[in-house]
Every structure is written in structure tokens, then in C-alpha cells.
Amino acid sequence: MTTSASTDAATLIATMGAAARDAAAVLATTPTATKAAALLAAAAALQAGSAEIEAANAQDMEAAGAAGLSNAMLDRLLLTPARIAAMAEGVAAIAALPDPVGEVITRWQRPNGLAFERVRVPLGVIGIIFESRPNVTADAGALCLMSGNACILRGGSEAARSNRAIHAALVAGLKAAGLPETAIQLVPTTDRAAVGAMLAAHGLIDIIIPRGGKGLVARVQAEARVPVLAHLDGINHVYVDKAADAAMAVEITVNSKLRRTGVCGAMETLLIDRAAPELAASVLKALLDAGCEVRVTPELAGLDARLTAADAADWDTEYLDAIAAATLVDGVEGAITHIAAHGSHHTDAIVTDDAAAAATFLSRVDSAIVLHNASTQYADGGEFGFGGEIGISTGRLHARGPVALEGLTSYKTLVRGRGQVRPV
Amino acid sequence: MTTSASTDAATLIATMGAAARDAAAVLATTPTATKAAALLAAAAALQAGSAEIEAANAQDMEAAGAAGLSNAMLDRLLLTPARIAAMAEGVAAIAALPDPVGEVITRWQRPNGLAFERVRVPLGVIGIIFESRPNVTADAGALCLMSGNACILRGGSEAARSNRAIHAALVAGLKAAGLPETAIQLVPTTDRAAVGAMLAAHGLIDIIIPRGGKGLVARVQAEARVPVLAHLDGINHVYVDKAADAAMAVEITVNSKLRRTGVCGAMETLLIDRAAPELAASVLKALLDAGCEVRVTPELAGLDARLTAADAADWDTEYLDAIAAATLVDGVEGAITHIAAHGSHHTDAIVTDDAAAAATFLSRVDSAIVLHNASTQYADGGEFGFGGEIGISTGRLHARGPVALEGLTSYKTLVRGRGQVRPV
Numbered sequence: 001m002t003t004s005a006s007t008d009a010a011t012l013i014a015t016m017g018a019a020a021r022d023a024a025a026v027l028a029t030t031p032t033a034t035k036a037a038a039l040l041a042a043a044a045a046l047q048a049g050s051a052e053i054e055a056a057n058a059q060d061m062e063a064a065g066a067a068g069l070s071n072a073m074l075d076r077l078l079l080t081p082a083r084i085a086a087m088a089e090g091v092a093a094i095a096a097l098p099d100p101v102g103e104v105i106t107r108w109q110r111p112n113g114l115a116f117e118r119v120r121v122p123l124g125v126i127g128i129i130f131e132s133r134p135n136v137t138a139d140a141g142a143l144c145l146m147s148g149n150a151c152i153l154r155g156g157s158e159a160a161r162s163n164r165a166i167h168a169a170l171v172a173g174l175k176a177a178g179l180p181e182t183a184i185q186l187v188p189t190t191d192r193a194a195v196g197a198m199l200a201a202h203g204l205i206d207i208i209i210p211r212g213g214k215g216l217v218a219r220v221q222a223e224a225r226v227p228v229l230a231h232l233d234g235i236n237h238v239y240v241d242k243a244a245d246a247a248m249a250v251e252i253t254v255n256s257k258l259r260r261t262g263v264c265g266a267m268e269t270l271l272i273d274r275a276a277p278e279l280a281a282s283v284l285k286a287l288l289d290a291g292c293e294v295r296v297t298p299e300l301a302g303l304d305a306r307l308t309a310a311d312a313a314d315w316d317t318e319y320l321d322a323i324a325a326a327t328l329v330d331g332v333e334g335a336i337t338h339i340a341a342h343g344s345h346h347t348d349a350i351v352t353d354d355a356a357a358a359a360t361f362l363s364r365v366d367s368a369i370v371l372h373n374a375s376t377q378y379a380d381g382g383e384f385g386f387g388g389e390i391g392i393s394t395g396r397l398h399a400r401g402p403v404a405l406e407g408l409t410s411y412k413t414l415v416r417g418r419g420q421v422r423p424v
Numbered sequence: 425m426t427t428s429a430s431t432d433a434a435t436l437i438a439t440m441g442a443a444a445r446d447a448a449a450v451l452a453t454t455p456t457a458t459k460a461a462a463l464l465a466a467a468a469a470l471q472a473g474s475a476e477i478e479a480a481n482a483q484d485m486e487a488a489g490a491a492g493l494s495n496a497m498l499d500r501l502l503l504t505p506a507r508i509a510a511m512a513e514g515v516a517a518i519a520a521l522p523d524p525v526g527e528v529i530t531r532w533q534r535p536n537g538l539a540f541e542r543v544r545v546p547l548g549v550i551g552i553i554f555e556s557r558p559n560v561t562a563d564a565g566a567l568c569l570m571s572g573n574a575c576i577l578r579g580g581s582e583a584a585r586s587n588r589a590i591h592a593a594l595v596a597g598l599k600a601a602g603l604p605e606t607a608i609q610l611v612p613t614t615d616r617a618a619v620g621a622m623l624a625a626h627g628l629i630d631i632i633i634p635r636g637g638k639g640l641v642a643r644v645q646a647e648a649r650v651p652v653l654a655h656l657d658g659i660n661h662v663y664v665d666k667a668a669d670a671a672m673a674v675e676i677t678v679n680s681k682l683r684r685t686g687v688c689g690a691m692e693t694l695l696i697d698r699a700a701p702e703l704a705a706s707v708l709k710a711l712l713d714a715g716c717e718v719r720v721t722p723e724l725a726g727l728d729a730r731l732t733a734a735d736a737a738d739w740d741t742e743y744l745d746a747i748a749a750a751t752l753v754d755g756v757e758g759a760i761t762h763i764a765a766h767g768s769h770h771t772d773a774i775v776t777d778d779a780a781a782a783a784t785f786l787s788r789v790d791s792a793i794v795l796h797n798a799s800t801q802y803a804d805g806g807e808f809g810f811g812g813e814i815g816i817s818t819g820r821l822h823a824r825g826p827v828a829l830e831g832l833t834s835y836k837t838l839v840r841g842r843g844q845v846r847p848v
Contacts, residue, residue, distance in 0.1 A: 025764065029788060110809050114798055121790070123820055206820055227651065227821050248843040255845035340449065362838045364453060366545065374538055374841030383846065384837070385534050396547055396630055396834040397651050398822040410820040413808070414786045417798030419672040421679035422807065 009193035010200070013152070017204030019182035020125040020150040026180055027148045028122050032099035034177050039095035039142050042173025046088040046138065049169050053084055056165035057134065064158045076132045077159055087138045087166070090388065091173075094142040097387040100405045101148040117414040122148030124206040126408065127198045128390070129154045129220060131212035134162035140211070141170045141184040143390050147408035150183050152205065154198060156212075157190035199224040209391050209403075229403060232394045233318045234264035234346040236376045239335035239361065240283055241352035242276040248373060249279055249351045250286040256349065256376040258290050262320050264392055265347050265369075265379030269315060270294075270326040271335045284326060293323045300326060315342040332357045336364045343367060346394055347379040368394065368401035433617035434624070437576070441628030443606035444549040444574040450604055451572045452546050456523035458601050463519035463566055466597025470512040470562065473593050477508055480589035481558065488582045500556045501583055511562045511590070514812065518566040521811040524829045525572040541838040546572030548630040550832065551622045552814070553578045553644060555636035558586035564635070565594045565608040567814045571832035574607050576629065578622060580636075581614035623648040633815050633827075653827060656818045657742045658688035658770040660800045663759035663785065664707055665776035666700040672797060673703055673775045674710040680773065680800040682714050686744050688816055689771050689793075689803030693739060694718075694750040695759045708750060717747045724750060739766040756781045760788045767791060770818055771803040792818065792825035 027035075046053070057079040064077055079087075105118040126149045130136040137153055144151035155163040167186040174181050187194050198205060202225045209229045210220040217230050238256050240249045256267035270287070272280040281303050287294050288306045295310035296303075314325040315338075329335045332350070339348055349371035350361040358372040369379050379402070381389025386404035393399045399407035451459075470477070481503040488501055503511075529542040550573045554560040561577055568575035579587040591610040598605050611618050622629060626649045633653045634644040641654050662680050664673045680691035694711070696704040705727050711718050712730045719734035720727075738749035739762075753759045756774070763772055773795035774785040782796040793803050803826070805813020810828035817823045823831035 025790075028790065108809060110807070114802065114807075116808065227819075245843070251843065251845050259846055259848055358840075362840075366449075366452065367836060369837050369839060371839040372841065373843050374839055375845040377846040378538065378839060378844070383534070383538075384540065385532060395651075400834050401837050410824050412791060413793050413825050415793060415795040415798055415802060416782075417796065417802075419669070419675065419797050420802070421675050421799040422683055422801040424683055 005191055005193040006196065009189070009191060009197040012187070012189070013194060013197035013201050014204065016152055016182075016185050016187070017125065017201050020152055020185060021204065023180040023183040024122065024124050024150040027145070027150060027183055028101070030148065030179065034179065035099065035146055035148070036095040038145060038173045038177035038179050039091050040173070041176035042138075042142070042170045043088040043092040043095070045169035045172040046084060046091060046166065049165065050081055050084045053079060053162065053165040053169070054081065056161040060159055060161045067158070069158065073132055073158070077134065077162070079134060079162060083135070087135050090135075091138050091142045093387060094146050097146060097405055099146065100409050105411055112420055113418060114420055115416040117416070118411050119414060120406075120409045120411050123408055123410050124149060125204065126151045127154070127201070127205040127208040127226065128152070129195055129198065129208060129210045129212070129216065131156045131216060132159055134159040134166055136211055137163045137166040137186065138170065139388060140209075140390055141167070143388060143405060144408065145183060147405045149408055150185075152185050152187060152198065154187040154194060160190050195219075196223065199226060202226055211391055229391060229393050229399060229407075230395060231264065231392050233344040234266065234379070235268050235316065235318050235342060235344040236265065236347045236379075237269045237271055237335070237339050237343060237349070238267045238376060239271040239329070239332070239348070239350045240273060240276070240279050241332060241350060241354060241357050242273040242279070243354035243357060244276070244279060244351040245353055246279055246282055249283050252349065252351050252373070252375050253283050254286050254290050257287060257292055257324050258322060259375070259377045261322050263377065263380075265377050266320065267349075267376050268318055268324065269342065270324055271329045271338055272326065274328040274330055274334070280328065287324060291322055295323065295325045297327045299328055318344070332360050336361065339365055339367070344394065346392075347371070347376045349374065349376050368392070429615055429617040430620065433613070433615060433621040436611070436613065437618060437621035437625050438628065440576055440606075440609050440611070441549065441625050444576055444609060445628065447604040447607040448546065448548050448574040451569070451574060451607055452525070454572065454603065458603065459523065459570055459572070460519040462569060462597045462601035462603050463515050464597070465600035466562075466566070466594045467512040467516040467519070469593035469596040470508060470515060470590065473589065474505055474508045477503060477586065477589040477593070478505065480585040484583055484585045491582070493582065497556055497582070501558065501586070503558060503586055507559070511559050514559075515562050515566045517811060518570050521570060521829055523570065524833050529835055536844055537842060538844055539840040541840070542835050543838055544830075544833045545836050547832055547834050548573060549628065550575045551578070551625070551629040551632040551650065552576070553619055553622065553632060553634045553636070553640065555580045555640060556583055558583040558590055560635055561587045561590040561610065562594065563812060564633075564814055565591070567812060567829060568832065569607060571829045573832055574609075576609050576611060576622065578611040578618060584614050619643075620647065623650060626650055635815055653815060653817050653823060653831075654819060655688065655816050657768040658690065658803070658818075659692050659740065659742050659766060659768040660689065660771045660803075661693045661695055661759070661763050661767060661773070662691045662800060663695040663753070663756070663763075663772070663774045664697060664700070664703050665756060665774060665778060665781050666697040666703070667778035667781060668700070668703060668775040669777055670703055670706055673707050676773065676775050676797070676799050677707050678710050678714050681711060681716055681748050682746060683799070683801045685746050687801065687804075689801050690744065691773075691800050692741065692743055692748065693766070694748055695753045695762055696750065698752040698754055698758070704752065711748060715746055719747065719749045721751045723752060742768070756784050760785065763789055763791070768818065770816075771795070771800045773798065773800050792816070
């Protein structure tokens with residue numbers, strides 16, 4: 001039974017992959033205007049199909065409710081007319097982004113007269129494996145199309161009907177623009193074997209992007225024979241330096257931790273300069289007053305009765321909740337040492353008016369995003385000005401940090417000569 | 425026994441990997457001048473140690489001869505005073521290359537006043553697994569150091585003594601510049617389990633670069649749990665268009681095929697425009713006269729008695745020898761179709777004086793390197809002006825084509841604010 005499911009899944013993904021390859025060859029040289037037209041038509045189809053999408057979603061919601069999904073998961077699954085309109089607007093906004101394909105990244109010439117040009121090209125076929133949020137179907141499909149890539153989308157079973165309805169609107173957009181319908185494919189089964197087949201589809205899928213919780217990402221990383229652009233922990237720090245402006249330190253710390261506690265850019269650990277006890281008191285009080293649980297080292301414990309004691313595990317924990325760990329460190333060097341030992345190379349910030357301390361921190365902290373006097377919650381493709389994001393890469397290869405259109409491209413080198421041959 | 429060897433190897437690589445991580449943290453902010461000083465000292469040590477390196481190599485050569493290695497392999501293994509001098513010069517030349525680390529790739533500002541800067545940083549720890557040529561020890565070690573990366577080198581057993589002698593010179597260079605000796609480590613055992621341990625060293629080694637034959641690359645790709653920058657087939661084409669200059673077509677074809685037949689940039693298949701029978705005759709004659717075996721389709725067979733018949737496998741074969749396959753195609757579109765069906769996305773060239781045909785070919789051929797009126801043998805980091813290469817990537821992620829210093833870097837994004845927090 002399992003074997004037969006695996007075989008079926010492999011056959012399905014092989015067929016979809018071959019169709020995606022053919023579509024990718026077309027998309028690689030599709031003009032910007034055609035891709036944009038397809039996305040605008042898809043946005044219109046999403047809007048026009050709002051009632052059908054809502055109806056499909058209502059069935060998903062009913063099944064999910066019966067299956068006992070948590071309220072948080074039900075909220076992620078829910079589509080309202082406003083959410084569908086926002087999805088359509090998001091797709092239309094992607095149509096307006098600059099097309100990365102064909103961009104000349106760099107040009108140079110060699111003494112022998114050969115002229116080199118490095119030009120951006122699409123990656124090819126992108127596999128997206130995602131969980132409950134059905135808006136990923138629209139969002140990821142649109143980003144892949146605008147960057148000239150074919151994609152194979154595999155959403156969670158709980159959102160299957162919603163995803164199919166959204167996907168139908170995207171296909172309508174492709175059709176309207178005369179593009180292959182197989183440019184954006186949705187895996188028609190929610191059988192888990194299909195995920196395994198995608199992860200094994202070396203040569204058919206160029207990159208897999210998992211979007212979901214740690215369980216999904218861990219499975220993808222463990223099993224994949226295809227390269228993975230993955231997002232792991234965001235154990236992010238705010239370091240409040242002795243030369244920090246007190247009001248700014250409070251505002252950045254509270255925003256970094258509490259604006260949204262469930263996002264990967266949220267602060268998890270607060271580091272405070274040992275030379276600034278008054279800053280420690282005011283920042284900790286602000287967090288506590290805002291309803292945050294704060295776990296601290298013994299030397300901070302006396303500052304407020306609401307503080308609780310941190311243990312060794314706290315420094316390596318991504319709470320994704322209204323909980324923070326806090327400790328004193330010996331200046332910027334102490335902060336850098338703590339982050340090197342416990343950070344996850346995601347996003348870290350320094351608050352200081354000391355330019356030298358800021359420069360040291362920005363240079364030495366080895367994280368995808370390093371901020372000076374700004375909230376860690378800016379770790380987001382939209383806030384970077386990318387017009388969205390397909391994910392945040394915590395790896396060091398290919399793309400690091402928020403990934404949008406440019407991160408979905410590769411390049412080729414064009415070499416123009418006048419008959420040059422290489423000397424023996 | 426195997427289990428114990430695997431455990432020992434895993435312990436060894438874990439220890440080396442931890443030391444490499446520490447060294448990488450130092451190298452990440454080591455000034456250019458210090459890295460260059462280490463390389464110049466290493467070059468001097470290679471030169472000064474020439475006799476010892478030669479003596480070590482003589483022992484390797486003797487053992488290899490006794491083991492019955494082929495003459496080609498013995499030649500790859502051999503170090504002469506001239507080859508050692510060239511190795512030293514190569515290391516010194518890398519010291520003079522522009523340092524990619526710290527380069528600002530791009531800057532932008534957002535309406536909220538946040539200033540973004542994308543800055544190049546080293547990848548971290550690079551694992552190089554290579555076969556007989558001992559000069560890779562010097563070359564790869566130097567490229568990794570100059571790009572701010574620590575490296576773990578694992579050479580072939582036949583070159584073990586030569587590699588140790590060369591490695592000693594590199595370590596002398598590191599010492600002279602006050603850098604950690606563990607910045608360039610050589611795996612001290614030629615036990616194959618060490619390769620397995622490197623491939624499994626997720627989190628300790630950031631990227632594995634195999635340099636060697638297809639057997640090695642295939643093993644690395646099949647087993648690696650660490651990302652791999654790999655070089656696969658170079659089934660490269662030269663397309664001679666009807667608008668080609670006849671003399672240039674001959675010169676480029678012969679050079680592309682025969683300058684060196686064993687390099688990955690060598691032409692394997694010749695495509696000739698069906699509309700230019702006289703070009704076909706002269707180019708095929710030139711290849712045959714130069715001693716190349718040419719396997720052709722029936723319609724070309726009558727042009728010269730020395731031509732042999734191609735079969736279906738020839739279009740998908742990387743000969744790496746003085747053999748070429750040749751066929752007629754229907755103009756540039758036919759060439760693009762043939763390359764899409766049989767090419768390996770490595771290097772392909774068009775010879776033509778027709779600018780429109782050239783533009784079509786450059787845009788539509790999906791290969792790492794696409795040339796117009798130049799030999800495919802320019803597919804080389806040195807010829808690209810990179811001052812060397814650590815390999816040629818045939819993948820589409822991270823780096824494509826020749827990889828040198830820049831391909832050994834990642835980036836981080838610095839964000840400078842004035843207290844900005846993200847609205848809820």
C-alpha cells in the first residue's frame with residue numbers, strides 16, 4: 001500500500017515536473033508585460049471568484065473544525081472577503097515589481113577583447129511545500145511566475161479546497177495571457193507520499209522552499225535530494241548599549257519583542273550593557289508593563305518583583321510568544337560573544353548612539369540581518385522593499401535573509417568575441 | 425571495524441570542524457593585508473621548501489608507480505621544481521586579487537528612512553575533496569583564505585605525502601601572519617570514512633566542493649548532507665551558422681575541440697546550419713586533418729571518407745578525447761532545440777556574423793556560459809579574469825560557471841535606523 005502510494009506519487013510528480021520544465025523553458029523568455037498581464041488577470045479572477053473561494057474555504061473550515069484544529073490554525077485557514085481582496089491586491093502588486101530576468105548584473109572586458117556580461121535568468125522549477133495558510137498559493141505562485149519560474153505547489157490537506165479554488169484563478173490568469181497552464185501547478189493530492197516524491201525529484205525540481213513550522217522544515221531538510229531554501233530558528237537579540245538613548249531602547253525592545261510574537265524576526269533575548277543599570281531597569285519595566293514574561297539572570301532579578309529566573313535553556317530558545325530572556329553583558333564585545341554562542345544567525349540589533357560600537361556590532365555579528373537603532377521586526381521582505389517574500393533563508397548559500405524575486409533567479413555569463421581562440 | 429572507522433572519522437572531522445569554525449570567526453574580519461601577507465609567506469615557504477616537497481612527491485610517485493597507476497595519473501601526481509614554482513606563483517597571485525569580503529554589493533533606502541546595505545561576507549567553512557593533483561592543496565587553500573573562509577582539505581591517498589609537504593608551507597604562511605593554523609587544515613588520514621564524515625558534517629562544514637572525476641562527484645552528490653558545489657558533465661556545442669565567417673568557424677571549432685580535449689570546456693558536439701553545406705565541408709575537414717575522429721549523421725557522411733557514423737548515444741556523450749559528434753540543424757532554432765535536448769547547460773557557442781542570430785542564441789540557450797564568436801575553451805576562471813577558480817559549478821543555485829573568490833562568499837544585510845519601530 002505504502003509502496004504503491006509512493007510509486008503513484010513518483011509518477012505524478014515526474015509528470016508534473018516534466019510539464020513544469022516545458023513551461024519553464026517558455027517562461028524564461030516571456031516578456032515582463034506578458035507575466036504582468038497574467039498576474040493582473042489572475043488578480044481579477046481571484047476578485048471575481050471571491051464567493052466561490054469563500055465557499056470552498058467554508059468547507060475546509062467545517063472539516064477542520066470537526067477535526068478539532070486549534071483556533072490559531074483555524075484563523076490561519078480562514079478566508080474572508082477582505083482577505084481574498086488582499087490576496088488579489090498582493091498578486092496585482094507583484095505584477096508591478098521590477099522583473100529581475102534579463103537584468104545585467106555586471107559587465108567586464110578582458111585584455112584579449114572578450115566582453116563578458118552576467119545576466120539574471122530564472123532558476124527553473126520551484127517546489128513549494130506549505131501548511132495551512134491558503135494565501136501562500138496565490139503569493140508563491142505569483143512570485144514564481146514574475147521571476148520567470150514554473151512552480152509546483154503542495155499545500156496542506158486542511159486547505160485543499162481553498163487552494164484548488166485559488167489555483168483555478170491563477171490558471172485563468174495564465175490562460176488569459178497565453179501562457180502555459182502548467183506554469184503554476186498544484187499537486188492534486190494531499191497524500192504525504194507526494195511530498196516525498198517532490199523532495200526526491202532531483203533534475204525535475206531545481207529548489208524546494210518549505211513554508212511552515214519546524215516539523216515540516218526539519219522533514220524537508222532531512223529527506224531532500226533537491227536543494228532546499230529553508231528557514232530555521234530566529235533566536236534574535238537586541239543589545240542595549242550604555243550609549244543608547246533610553247526612550248529609543250525601550251521603544252525598540254518592546255516593538256522587537258511584542259509587535260508580533262509569532263514572527264521569525266521577533267526578539268527572543270535582550271542583552272543589556274553591564275555599565276548601564278538604569279537602562280536595564282527601564283527596559284525591563286517596559287517589557288513587564290506590556291505583559292511580557294521576562295526571565296533573567298540573578299544579577300537582574302532584584303530590579304522588579306515580576307521578573308522570573310532564566311535557566312541555561314533560555315538562551316537557546318525561540319519562544320515565539322510573549323516571553324523574553326534577559327542578561328547583562330560586558331559591552332559590545334560581550335554582546336557579540338553571547339550572540340556568537342547562542343544566536344541563530346537570523347536577525348540581531350544594537351541600540352546605541354556610539355557610532356564605533358555600532359560599527360563593531362554590524363561588522364562582527366554574523367547574522368543575515370544586523371540592525372542599528374531599528375526594530376528586529378523589520379526582518380521581512382516587504383519591509384526590505386522587495387514587494388513580498390517567498391521566505392527568509394537562514395542558510396548562507398544562494399540567498400540569505402528575505403527572499404523575493406531576485407532570490408528566485410540564477411545567472412548565466414554571455415561572452416562576446418571576434419573570433420578569439422584560446423592559446424595552447 | 426567499519427563502524428569503528430566511521431566513528432573515528434566522525435570524531436576527527438568534528439574536532440577539525442570545530443577548530444575550523446573558530447578560525448572562520450577570526451578570518452571573517454581579518455584585514456586584506458593580513459590575508460595577503462599569509463599567502464605571500466606561504467608562497468615563499470613553498471619556494472623555500474621546494475626540495476622537501478619534491479622528495480615527498482618522489483615517495484608518492486614511487487608508491488603510485490608500484491601500484492600501477494596510469495601514465496596520465498602519474499603525470500597529474502608529478503611535481504617538478506617548475507611545477508612547484510608555478511604553484512608558489514599561483515598562491516602569490518591570489519594574494520594580489522581584490523578581497524571580496526566587505527564589498528558593498530548594493531545599497532538602498534526605504535521611505536521610512538531605514539538605510540539598507542548588502543555586504544559580502546565569507547561562507548564560513550569550506551570542505552574540498554579532491555583527487556590526485558597535489559597543487560589543489562595550495563590553490564584551494566589560498567582561494568579559501570583570501571575569501572575569508574576556513575577550509576578542510578581532503579586529498580587523494582596517492583598524493584598524501586606531497587599534500588602534507590605543501591600544507592606545511594601554507595601553515596607556515598598562516599603562522600607568519602599571525603593567523604590561526606587551523607584556518608587551512610588537511611585531513612591527516614586517507615581513510616575513506618573521513619570523506620563520509622565530511623559529507624555528513626552539517627553545521628560544521630558550510631559547503632563541500634568536490635574536485636575530481638565523475639565517480640567522486642557522483643558519490644559526493646549522492647551522500648552529502650552538506651550543500652555541494654559540483655561540476656558535472658560538459659556536453660558543449662559549437663553551432664556554425666550559415667552567416668559564419670568560414671575561417672573563424674574552422675578556427676573556433678578546432679580550438680574548442682582540440683586545444684585540450686580533457687577539459688570540461690571542450691566542445692563535444694558540432695552543429696552546422698543545414699543552409700551552409702560548404703561550411704560543413706571545410707569545418708569537418710579541418711577537424712579530421714587535425715586528427716579528430718568525427719562521428720556524423722548520414723547526410724554528412726559523404727563529405728569525407730574519414731567520417732564515421734554517429735549513433736544515438738553520441739549526442740549525449742562527453743568524450744573528453746579527440747572525438748566529436750556532428751550533425752546538421754535547421755538554423756539557430758534547430759541549434760537551440762538540439763542543445764535543449766542534449767546539452768548539459770555548461771558551455772555553448774555560436775559562430776555567426778548575423779547579430780540577430782547571435783542575440784537569439786545568447787538569450788535562448790540555457791547554459792552557464794554562452795559564447796558568440798569565441799572558443800568554448802574560454803570556460804575557465806582564469807580566462808574570466810577571476811585569477812583562478814576553485815571549480816566550475818554546473819548547478820543553478822548560489823554560483824553558476826567558474827567559481828573563484830566571489831563564489832566563496834555569502835552576504836549579510838546591514839540596516840541603519842534612527843529608532844524606527846514597525847507599526848502594528
